[in-house]
Amino acid sequence: MTHILAIDQGTTSSRAILFDDQIRPIRTAQREFKQYYPASGWVEHDPEEIWSTVRDTCLETADGAKVAAIGITNQRETTLVWDRATGKPIYNAIVWQDRRTAATCAALKKTGHEAFVTDRTGLLLDPYFSATKLAWILENVDGARARAEAGELAFGTVDTFLIWRLTNGARHVTDATNAARTMLYDIKTGRWDADICSMLDIPMSMLPEVLDCAADFGATDLFGGDTPILGVAGDQQAATIGQACFKPGMMKSTYGTGCFALLNTGDAPVASKNRLLTTIAYQLDGTPTYALEGSIFIAGAAVQWLRDGLGIIKDASQTGALAQAADPEQEVILVPAFTGLGAPYWDADCRGAIFGLTRGSGPKEFARAALESVGFQTRDLLEAMQADMGAKADTVLRVDGGMAASDWTMQFLADITGAAVDRPTVLETTALGAAWLAGMRAGIYPNQDGFAERWALDYRFEVKMDDATRNRRYDAWQGAVSRTLSRRD
Structure with a gap:
């Protein structure tokens, strides 16, 4: 059996991709599922819809193939709680984008808890992470605390919930990368943190066992026999692996619903002085490799807003041509803080804004502003990373995700950051990383060095914008952000 099945469970859809023994994708299936917005700033998923789309895409993709192992990658921070006896969720999944616990985080910051939390977890006190979402469920769902x-x-x-379902409740496990995004896990000791759990009144009995990214996560009878689950990583860490960013200083940036840039910092965690996150890039053979991460909440979602909110495009592929045709004399700036701003600002309360509108502003200028916002936000992250790491940070950015297919967007990214942008031949690096973890563990795929040698460049976007223009445009962006923030600290 030489096929590996990768489950890529994302924010708006679930996919299953079948890879052959040469780590080539040969078959895929995808299902979208509904987004629920029960209140302003709240975002939820139906766990049963997540499960059914994963199950159906797996069965469609496998379709008689002999699957040696399964790898899972998933939207991170999204929080689920279920009954151990029945496997039924007690509430909808609270999505990583959800901001309902902003007041809780603000109160904890005010009482001086953030430095302690950051020291243990590498994270900032923000509703983005799982911990306060879990605390909210325990506090607001009838009977939840007593049952917990x-x-x-x-x-x-999401990975833990899927493994529970795939193994029929036999395994309650996660991997180190997903654990590191809960704000409950000490990334230095590799253990759930009792002090943080006590602070948030979370029973530690609820928490899963934490394993390496390549490990025995159990087996599923979904395909008739016992198929092992041998690889798990959160989506951004899986993309880091898929981009073969195994050496300290290597950077990747993934452009999906949001944008997430990771910089490999090696075997020691680096505490950011610029409000980046310190996290686990991957963990193999019991040894974690750390990363600095910058999280942008809105990237591809800005294009979805053009389509679904404003109705000025029918398909995301139209935006590049519209941006190219925009009036060069207009410099409309979109600050896409639809759910607040992530790194390096971490402002949960600010909301989106548009600057520089004239009577001549139209769909073309809006499209360009949406795409440019991705480049501006990425420069925010890269400048923070370079300030934290200095010369140890690479000057080449490896990109992936849906938006990486847009030549216009990637050229602007290179221009505004002043860094070369490398687009690989395989853009679906998230699924690739999950597949490699499982295939490597199964003995089918090569080790890290062998996998890294297979990374192939599709196109390098070189910097074309002059320094004066780059800095003027970026100064305008920073001015727009400063007028959008809800606070001035």
Whole structure:
């Protein structure tokens, strides 16, 4: 059996991709699922819809193939709680974009808890992460706290929930990269943190066992026999692996619903002085490799807004041509803080704004502003990373995700950051990383060095914009952001 099945469970859809023994994708299936917005700033998913789309895409993709192992990659921080006896969720999944616990985080910051949390977890006190979402469920769902304290409830990020379902409740496990995004995990000791759990009144009995990214996560009978699950990583870490960013200083940036840039910092965590996150890039053979991460909440979602909110495009592929045709004399700036701003600002309360509108502004200028916002936000991250790492940060950015296919967007990214942008031949690096973890563990795929040698360049976008223009445009962006922030610290 030489096929590996990768489950790529994302924010708006679930996919299953079948890879052959040469790590080539040969078959795929995808299902979108509904987004729920029960209140302003709230974002939820139906866990049963997540599960059904994963199950159906797996069955469609496998379709008689002999699957040696399964790898899972998933939207991170999204929080689920379910009944251990029945496997049924007690509430909808609270999505990583959800901001309902902003006031809780603000209160904890005010009482001086952020430095302690950051020291243990590498994260900032923000509603983005799982911890306060879990605390909210325990506080607001009838009977949840009593049931949790009685050991009746299980918590997990999406990977944990899927493994529970795939193994028919036999395994309650996660990997180190997903654990590191909960704000409950000490990334230095590799253990759930009792002090943070106590602070948020979360019973530790709810938490899953934490394993390496390549490990025995159990087996599923979904395809008739026992198929092992041998690889798990959160989506951005899986993309880092898929981009073969195994050496300290290497950077990748993934452009999906949001944008997430990771910089490999090696075997030691680096504490950011510029409000980046310190996290686990991957963990193999019991040894974590760390990263600095910058998280942008809105990237491809800005293009979705053009389509679904404004109705000025029918398909995302139209935006590049519109941006190219925009009036060069107009410099409309979109600050896409639809759910607040992530790194390096971490402002949960600010909301989106548009600057520089004239009577001549139209769909073309809006499209260009949406695409440019991705480049501007990426420069925010890269400048913070370079300030933290100095010369140790690479000057080449490896990109992937849906927006990486847009030549116009990638050229602007190179121009505004002043860094060469490398687009690989395989853009779906998230699924690729999950597949490699499982295939490597199964003995089918090569080790890190062998996998890195297979990375292939599709196109390098060189910098074409002059320094004066680059800095003037970026100064305008920073001015727009400063007028959008809800606070001035």
